[in-house]
Amino acid sequence: MSTILQDLYMPKPRLVCTTARPVACNACGRGVDDGRGIRALRTDGGDVMLCDLHYPKQ
Ligand SMILES: [Zn+2]
Numbered sequence: 001m002s003t004i005l006q007d008l009y010m011p012k013p014r015l016v017c018t019t020a021r022p023v024a025c026n027a028c029g030r031g032v033d034d035g036r037g038i039r040a041l042r043t044d045g046g047d048v049m050l051c052d053l054h055y056p057k058q
Pocket residue numbers: 025026027028029030050051052053054
């Protein structure tokens with residue numbers, strides 16, 4: 001019986017949200033709230049978020 005109680009009161013693992021940081025352009029700081037489209041650009045130094053204006057044109 002005690003094992004059942006232990007299962008009931010086991011603390012559930014908390015889901016870690018990795019997308020908590022606001023998505024904003026790393027160049028101008030604007031985000032989707034400003035009507036910008038934000039895209040991630042993979043660089044040698046890591047991923048950077050850039051808006052439509054600052055994302056390098058292909
Ligand atoms: Zn920008």
